[in-house]
Amino acid sequence: MMTKIEQPMAPVTAGIRMTREGETVKKYCLFLSEYAAWLLGAGATCIRLERNVKRMAEAFDHEVVMTIMPRHIHMTVCNRDRSDSYTYITALRTSMISFDINTRLSELSWAVADGRLDFRQAEAEFNRIVKTRPADKRLVLLLASCANASFCRLFGGDLPAMAIVFIATLAGYYLKQVLCEQKVDMRIVFIMCAFVSSVLGATDALFHLGQTPEIAIGTSVLYLVPGIPFLNSFSDMLAGHYICSFSRFMHAMILTACLSIGLCGGMMMMNIGMF
Amino acid sequence: MVTLNIPLFTWCVIAFAMVALIIIRVCYKNYSQIHHQRHLIEFGKESEEIFIPGDRLEGQEVYDDED
Numbered sequence: 001m002m003t004k005i006e007q008p009m010a011p012v013t014a015g016i017r018m019t020r021e022g023e024t025v026k027k028y029c030l031f032l033s034e035y036a037a038w039l040l041g042a043g044a045t046c047i048r049l050e051r052n053v054k055r056m057a058e059a060f061d062h063e064v065v066m067t068i069m070p071r072h073i074h075m076t077v078c079n080r081d082r083s084d085s086y087t088y089i090t091a092l093r094t095s096m097i098s099f100d101i102n103t104r105l106s107e108l109s110w111a112v113a114d115g116r117l118d119f120r121q122a123e124a125e126f127n128r129i130v131k132t133r134p135a136d137k138r139l140v141l142l143l144a145s146c147a148n149a150s151f152c153r154l155f156g157g158d159l160p161a162m163a164i165v166f167i168a169t170l171a172g173y174y175l176k177q178v179l180c181e182q183k184v185d186m187r188i189v190f191i192m193c194a195f196v197s198s199v200l201g202a203t204d205a206l207f208h209l210g211q212t213p214e215i216a217i218g219t220s221v222l223y224l225v226p227g228i229p230f231l232n233s234f235s236d237m238l239a240g241h242y243i244c245s246f247s248r249f250m251h252a253m254i255l256t257a258c259l260s261i262g263l264c265g266g267m268m269m270m271n272i273g274m275f
Numbered sequence: 276m277v278t279l280n281i282p283l284f285t286w287c288v289i290a291f292a293m294v295a296l297i298i299i300r301v302c303y304k305n306y307s308q309i310h311h312q313r314h315l316i317e318f319g320k321e322s323e324e325i326f327i328p329g330d331r332l333e334g335q336e337v338y339d340d341e342d
Contacts, residue, residue: 171293174293174296174297175293175296178296178300195289196289196293199285199286199289200286200289200290200293202282202286203286206282206283206286269281269282269285270282270285270286271281271282272282
């Protein structure tokens with residue numbers, strides 16, 4: 001005689017079906033939505049977001065379906081037998097692009113998938129990650145200036161050009177930090193910073209200090225180029241997320257246009273180049 | 276007749292503006308730290324402007340005092 005072994009049903013409390021860990025579908029959905037909003041705001045691509053969220057949902061024994069819009073995420077989480085589901089719409093967290101937060105959130109998804117963290121531990125770790133303080137502004141300022149000066153060298157600039165690019169980037173990036181603190185529109189910030197950097201980058205041409213003045217002017221505004229939105233845009237296009245791809249591409253194009261306006265304005269005032 | 280050298284003039288304006296911005300922000304931050312975030316200009320209380328030893332301090336309540 002065969003004995004039929006039945007799996008115990010998940011307990012039902014006040015009409016809400018709980019999971020084995022005692023969590024509701026709603027809690028999973030809210031957590032995953034918050035996670036997705038932070039990950040996308042930190043500069044992740046849509047494909048990374050989809051994989052991370054699906055990985056964690058599978059670890060929680062649930063299924064997830066998402067619609068990723070440029071500024072919002074629509075998420076539906078349901079249990080395996082589709083008896084319960086929850087839908088939530090969340091807005092993107094408008095935070096600075098942070099590879100640190102991006103990486104740590106991805107590590108969190110792997111930790112959950114590998115069973116090293118349960119839901120409550122994942123929530124606690126997530127809250128810890130999103131409270132990460134940004135990098136020291138002065139250090140970022142110094143390193144960005146060094147990087148831009150290195151770019152100048154890579155493009156064939158001499159030592160005076162490198163020094164001028166370092167100072168021009170220092171001034172332009174510092175102005176960018178000040179204006180961002182004052183919540184000035186990013187497009188105005190790009191125009192002003194590109195103008196300041198290009199004017200200071202033209203020191204070489206104005207005072208005849210080195211042999212490569214045109215390289216100094218050209219590389220003095222490189223720190224403003226929106227590389228991450230362009231790269232993410234192409235990545236989203238390859239993954240089939242055309243709305244996000246187009247949105248990111250337009251955002252990058254607008255910032256590049258503002259950069260160009262500032263650079264052309266600076267070159268025009270300094271009587272350099274094509275004018 | 277002096278002709279205005281626009282590139283040099285522009286360069287000087289931008290350079291001095293950036294130097295002034297940096298100096299003002301550094302001074303403001305130092306001032307804020309020393310004076311615990313007080314404003315440069317503010318309306319003070321009368322007791323802070325004129326104080327004679329023996330005056331009642333803020334928060335002191337003397338119920339049997341007749342003014």
